[in-house]
Amino acid sequence: MPVSSLPDTLPLSDITGCVLAGGRGMRMGGIDKGLQPFLGQPLAAHALDRLAPQVGHLMLNANRHAEAYAQLGAPYGAPVWPDAEPDYPGPLAGFLSGLTHCQTPWLVCVPCDTPLFPQDLVQRLAQAALAQQPAADIVVAHGWERSLDTDQSRLRAQPVFCLMRSSLRDSLQSFIRSGGRKIDAWTGQHRCATALFDRADDSPLAFANANTQQELQALAQAAACVPVTPP
């Protein structure tokens, strides 16, 4: 097939979105971060709202308050899955839970604590996957992240914003069971691409994440000042 006739993106029906809310929230005092209110609704609800139009199917990954998350997920038909691995091994356990329950060829994960992530996140991740020949197995977002403490921004990998093939489940399970915890150490074992979010019309707050209550308040204030949707 000539290159020009290859599709440049993936059909939505091939992609399941997973909102990661399975962490311990220690920097917020051990509370369940995804249920914290932000601009009138829980953080996890913002993530679901933003991801829903970008994917064909949705799910939530959470280890506490399953009933509360089930209520948030219900309008989207999004089930709630806990980690299969014990002791909170980190975000990769959320990826694994998503891969285990995903019934589409691709899974995209987003964290629950970055409510202003790009509205074209999945499209650009998918385009980056297919821009490679052969197509990538994993795509990680790279974007500007404004520190809510210092107000300084830096362009960096955002590894919890990750599109991956569902066929990588066994690889990830082995990696975690052999003690692996670092996302880039696992993604580096596969054909991995980068999707860059550094255009002038990308919001400077797109990857600002809230790890403390102060950061959550600062993010709410910053969101009120900065246009979060490109004109």
Ligand SMILES: Nc1nc2c(ncn2[C@@H]2O[C@H](COP(=O)(O)OP(=O)(O)OP(=O)(O)O)[C@@H](O)[C@H]2O)c(=O)[nH]1
């Ligand atoms: N499933 C699962 N998700 C996790 C785990 N640890 C972190 N995450 C998720 O990964 C994303 C980024 O993690 P952090 O920002 O460190 O959140 P956190 O671990 O809850 O917070 P801290 O305890 O303060 O580090 C969030 O969406 C978390 O919910 C885990 O052990 N299991």
Ligand SMILES: [Mg+2]
């Ligand atoms: Mg953590």
